[in-house]
Amino acid sequence: MLAVTAHQGTITVVEKDIPSGAGELIRVTSSGICGSDLHMIEAGLSGVILGHEFGGTTSDGRLVAIRPTGECGTCTACMTGRSQTCASAGRSLHGMSRDGGLAEFVLADPNQLFEIPVGVEPASVALVEPLAVVFHGINRTQIQRGSRAVIIGAGSIGLLTAAALVDRGVEVDIVTRHPHQSMAAEALGARPLSEPGSDYDVSFDAVCSQKSFDACVTATRPCGTLLEFGMFWSPVTLNNALMMKEITVVPSIFYGHTHEHHDFEEAIDLLARTPLLIDVVVSHKLALADAAEAFRIANDRSSGAIKVHLFTHL
Ligand SMILES: [Zn+2]
Numbered sequence: 166m167l168a169v170t171a172h173q174g175t176i177t178v179v180e181k182d183i184p185s186g187a188g189e190l191i192r193v194t195s196s197g198i199c200g201s202d203l204h205m206i207e208a209g210l211s212g213v214i215l216g217h218e219f220g221g222t223t224s225d226g227r228l229v230a231i232r233p234t235g236e237c238g239t240c241t242a243c244m245t246g247r248s249q250t251c252a253s254a255g256r257s258l259h260g261m262s263r264d265g266g267l268a269e270f271v272l273a274d275p276n277q278l279f280e281i282p283v284g285v286e287p288a289s290v291a292l293v294e295p296l297a298v299v300f301h302g303i304n305r306t307q308i309q310r311g312s313r314a315v316i317i318g319a320g321s322i323g324l325l326t327a328a329a330l331v332d333r334g335v336e337v338d339i340v341t342r343h344p345h346q347s348m349a350a351e352a353l354g355a356r357p358l359s360e361p362g363s364d365y366d367v368s369f370d371a372v373c374s375q376k377s378f379d380a381c382v383t384a385t386r387p388c389g390t391l392l393e394f395g396m397f398w399s400p401v402t403l404n405n406a407l408m409m410k411e412i413t414v415v416p417s418i419f420y421g422h423t424h425e426h427h428d429f430e431e432a433i434d435l436l437a438r439t440p441l442l443i444d445v446v447v448s449h450k451l452a453l454a455d456a457a458e459a460f461r462i463a464n465d466r467s468s469g470a471i472k473v474h475l476f477t478h479l
């Protein structure tokens with residue numbers, strides 16, 4: 166089978182054996198390239214098959230999205246509805262610690278599969294994972310209908326956040342840098358701006374740099390909330406504006422579930438109700454064999470890229 170790996174920063178498509186062993190063999194439909202893939206490759210990630218945003222079909226023909234984190238299911242975090250902080254969640258992540266979905270086949274644990282309802286566009290399956298990331302962050306803020314939110318950064322996470330917040334009846338401003346991002350924001354019902362306004366109830370940092378963090382602090386109202394998506398790839402310092410306004414900084418990693426709620430299921434529900442999302446957010450579709458070109462496009466925002474998807478059959 167074809168599979169995509171990195172070696173010293175270079176993307177290569179290689180021929181590998183179809184995986185075998187315990188687990189469910191998934192025939193991959195599509196996979197997304199994530200900003201964190203780009204950061205990890207730059208940091209030296211090598212050898213493993215890339216890709217943590219993917220879905221496909223099971224041997225009995227069910228279309229599924231795959232939660233790429235491996236949770237142990239038995240530790241205190243897993244038993245108390247905080248599985249995203251389980252030590253095994255990141256340690257066994259598809260596309261980083263074990264082979265991922267940028268391949269024709271991948272072996273996944275049956276408890277990591279989420280069935281996609283009939284009628285949902287099969288190509289949208291690779292959007293479930295980043296959308297689950299988004300819902301996890303939004304749910305951690307406990308933002309209410311009628312609130313005002315600002316999103317700094319209009320890549321795929323920023324735009325998916327805009328769509329999910331608009332769906333919840335939140336008034337959404339989003340800071341964009343490129344015309345294609347502004348058009349996407351408008352299509353999703355958010356207001357694109359080049360500079361944020363002020364006194365937002367909640368700010369969402371979808372860039373995770375010093376500049377974006379500071380912009381969120383400035384834009385958030387006193388006693389408001391600042392949601393930090395994902396990883397800081399270089400250290401960020403705090404300032405006294407954060408103190409003087411008593412802003413609550415909320416970190417958000419992966420996705421979680423309780424007995425009543427699962428971030429993955431919420432993501433699938435929004436995709437099922439909003440077919441427009443895939444048209445707006447997936448800017449590029451390439452064949453798996455063209456992975457090197459796909460990563461080049463994903464790395465270059467001026468190319469018009471929002472989310473780049475790779476398909477095993479295009
Ligand atoms: Zn990702």
Ligand SMILES: [Zn+2]
Pocket residue numbers: 236237238239240241242243248251252253
């Ligand atoms: Zn655990």
